[in-house]
Amino acid sequence: MSRLQVVSGKGGTGKTTVAAALALALAGEGKRTLLVEVEGRQGIAQLFGTEALPYEERKIATAPGGGEVYALAIDAEQALLDYLQMFYKLGSAGRALRKLGAIDFATTIAPGLRDVLLTGKACEAVRRKDKKGEFLYDHVVMDAPPTGRITRFLNVNDEMAGLAKIGPIHTQAQAVMRVLKSPETAVHLVTLLEEMPVQETADGIAELRAAGLPVGRVIVNMVRPEVLDAAELDLVRTVPHTAVARALSSAGLGGGQRGGHAERLVDPLLAQAAEYAERHTLEQEQRAVLGELDLPVDQLPLLAEDMDLTGLYELALELRKQGLS
Amino acid sequence: MSQEPQTAADPDARSGRSPAPTLHVDALLDDPATRIVVCCGSGGVGKTTTAAALALRAAERGRKVVVLTIDPAKRLAQSMGIDSLDNVPRRVKGTEDRREEAPGESAEPGELHAMMLDMKRTFDEVVETHADPERAAQILANPFYQTVSGGFAGTQEYMAMEKLGQLRAKDEWDLIVVDTPPSRNALDFLDAPKRLGSFLDSKLIRVLTAPAKLGGRAGMAFLNVGMSMMTGTLGKLLGGQLLKDAQTFVSAMDTTFGGFRTRADATFKLLQAPGTAFLVVAAPERDALREAAYFVERLAAEKMPLVGLVLNRVHGSGATRLSAERALAAAENLAEPGIVDQADGNADVRNSPETDGSSDSGPEDAAADPDRPVDELTAGLLRLHAERMRLLAREQRTRDRFISHHPEVAIVEVPALPGDVHDLTGLRDIGDRLAAGHTELS
Structure with a gap:
């Protein structure tokens, strides 16, 4: 099982929910997972019913079976300041940069720097070891940008390495890319049994494959129960x-x-x-399309109630049953 | 939480629904003062379809309309003839004249034009329009430009607004309907131009582009030290070549455009103008409505004219008087043939269950009973209904929660369709449902 699990999907397919359920599912006995958010939407906090997550790894749940789930909302600006601090020991100069709008520049406008920082931070968590030399997190699950942007997001380090031909950003970008393109990473796409999300999933997979990024599984979310045979x-x-x-x-x-x-x-x-x-006929058509993708397909049921912790545990158990963890 | 709302048994009153003003779509579309309709909302709620349906309806009611879609479903784009990526509006064929009153002699029938945003092409056009050929070529070849225009966070939003500005400036259409990008944050399309504008106008840019000017002034000497240290840092961080590319890019853009901020400000003002109407699109789901509530608040804060909420995919039922609980109980009755005989006097309309239904309900017996398949189907129909009623109750709770926080927002509900919309007929149907303004019992 890859140590970095990236979860993407078209808007409205429930990718944040699936990412959270996956983090719970992967936190088996004594294991520890980190669930990271990169889009500043505080979706994880809302899902787990906690207050807004700071830029800090924080335990948010105990998984069925006793594992632990930590969460982190990666903030690009903060990540850049950290990074500057780490490499250049910039104290007040960092603040000066911020005042001048340089941080804003770097994180919003500079091509892809923001994405480099976000993926970089996630990869750092993947590689981080404790004092005993063991990996701190068994798995890192990323609630990633939607399908339409995922390849560009993950591949940005390649582009960045091309743009910045030398310097620490270049080195960093290359290191991140080595993790992202290795079997250590798996990119999963969440979809519904509807035409647009399925089409986008098929397109997304083609793009990921073309970029040499490792595609994991297709997760069909909100599958309705079969009432009539x-x-x-x-x-x-x-x-x-x-x-x-x-x-x-x-x-x-x-x-x-x-x-x-x-x-x-x-x-x-x-x-x-x-x-x-x-609807059943349309769903069968979409299943057929997914079947042609040549990937493992998992299914998560549509729950009767609004998503909460109980629902997440239910989905996590379902993922375990289907062998995703 | 399977408890039924009290009113589920009362099909007419629907009195449990909190009162929310109804959004009158036709009044909005017919008003000549309405010049721009912006559809915003989180991803996956049917924004693009809503925008296209509104545009078609307005055109068929006599207006000259252009709809700017961001990322339409392939088949929808094909049916509108906008699947080619040339970034200019195309006349949509197959529209009908559906004006209510007989058109006067001077009144021309409406027209629908549609286009799909090509972000890179739009950016290139901006450059080509505003720069002399030599400089334009220089910008287009800049690696920094190529990456930015190719679509990093914010560019799509910025270009959508840029295109809106262009379409408005052409003054060829009397109504523009815009779809907004599926953003990271819901209002990126409002924020991105501002951010880009204020950044390009910032001190940093002045430093990057004209360090000599600053250095020449004695009073600024101390500042200059900071500056050179900073550009040095940036250089180290990004690599010298990148910084140089960025400097060239920014200075070329800046001098050519006379300031991005002016453009961004103009777009922002256009959105605040009285002829602009914002429609927030959502589905009756918790997350979508939470996002919708955020939109409503932000639009108010930015003084953007919100006209209402389009609530898509609302479920209905023609049998709301039958609660989920009763439907399930009845389904159980049917599933266990032995219990059927306890039902109230229907011996005249069906075979007495005692003779063929109360024995062991093994499969061979079930097969022998000609009514079994119908009973099982009916049990299935009842379970399906119970599921529908629970969904209805959940949607209503979600919707009521929104209304209690934003009672002032006018709402129009659009019933859920089983499939996707692929053609003008489907869009017309959605338009009719939008205009009907309430959930049709299906």
């Missing part, structure tokens, strides 16, 4: 209205005769079944 879906189209009315009536839902309580339920219920059937 194939035979029932066939029957929906042909079943006589009156037969359903009789069945509803016999189940205690009122009169099955024309205009009766049960009878008036038939049309709306069959309409809902027709919607279900239509």
Whole structure:
């Protein structure tokens, strides 16, 4: 299992949730994972119901089985100041740079420097060792930018190494790229069984592969339960209205005769079944597309309630069952 | 939390819904004073589709419209004829004249034009328009420029707004509908131009571009020491070549454009103008509505005119009187044939269950009973309904929470469709639903 797990996905597919569940799943007995956020949205804090995360590694949950999950919201500005401090021992000069807008420049405008700092910090956590010489974190899970930007984000170090031909940034960029392109890293894409996210997933995988970045798995999120099977879906189209009315009536839902309580339920219920059937067909089409990607596909169920810690644990167990950890 | 809202049993009143003003989409689109509609919202809530549907509706109601989409689904783009990347608006074929009143002699039917933003091309155009050919070539070849224009954080947002400014300046359309990029932070499209503008106007840039000027003044000597140390640091950090490229880039851009800030400020003012209408798009999900609430607050703080919230993918049911609990209980009744006979007098409409249903419910018995497949299907229909009712309740809670925090925001709800929208017919359908202004019972 790769030590750096990057989780991307189209907006709205729940990649933050999946990243968090994965971090929990990977924190098995006595293991420690770090969940990192790079987009400054505080999605992890919201998910775990904690206050905004500082730029500091902090324990946020105990995993089922006793492992620990730490979280870190990487802030590009702070990472740059750290970096300057580390290499140049800049105290007040760092502050002066900030005053002049140089930090702002470097982190927002300078091509990709921001992304270099973010990926760099994550890779540093991957490689960090404790006093005994063992890795501090067994796994680092990154809640990464969305599918449309992921390749550029991860590959930015290559571009940066090309732009900055010498100097510490160049060296740093190359070191980061060595981790990102190695089997130590796996990039997972989260999708829904809908056309656009699936298409974007397929495009994203092609881009990642072209850039030589290691693609991990496809995780289908929010999979709805199968309520009607194939035979029932066939029957929906042909079943006589009156037969359903009789069945509803016999189940205690009122009169099955024309205009009766049960009878008036038939049309709306069959309409809902027709919607279900239509969606089911579309989902099957999307499954077929995903099947062609030649990657392991995992599935996470749609939970009945808004996502909270209980839901996260449930998803984490599901991921473990599917062998993701 | 499977508790039903009290009103689920009351199909007409829906009195549990908090009152929120209704957003009248047609009034907005028909008003000639509406010149720009900006659709914003978090990713995956149907922003692009909403923008396209609004634009189509406005065009078919007689306006001359251009819609700027950022990243449309391939099939939608193809159906609108904008899948080619030439970065200019194209007339969309297949629109209909759906004006309500008979058009007067002078009144021309509306038109729909559409385009997909090509970020790099837009940036190149800006350079080509404002620089002499020689300088333009110099900028376009600069590695710094190539990387920035290729789409690092903020560029897409900036270019979307730049394109909006260009379209508005052309004055060829009387309504512009804009989709916004799926941003890292929801309002990057507002912040990016400002950031870029203020940065390029900053002290740092003046230092990078004209160190000699500063050095010449005696009073600035101390500052100059700091400056050279700083450019030195930056040089060490980024590598000398990169710094030099950056300097060339910035000075070329700066002198050519007469300041990015002016442009960014102009865009910002355009967004604040009375003819601009912001629509926040969301789905009835916690995260999307949280993001929507943030938008509402930011827009207010920036004095950007918000006209309302489009709530996409709202589920409905034609059988709200049947609660999830009752549906599940009834489904269980059907699943266990032995219990069926306890149902109230329906012996006249179906075979007596005692004779064929109350024995062992083994598979062979089930197969022997001609009603079994229908009973099982009906049980499935009821379970499906229970699931739908729970979803409805959850959506309503989420929506009510938003309304209680922002009771002033007008809302229009768009019912969920089972599939994606790929063509003008689908967009027209969405437009009708947007204009209907409430959840149709499906």
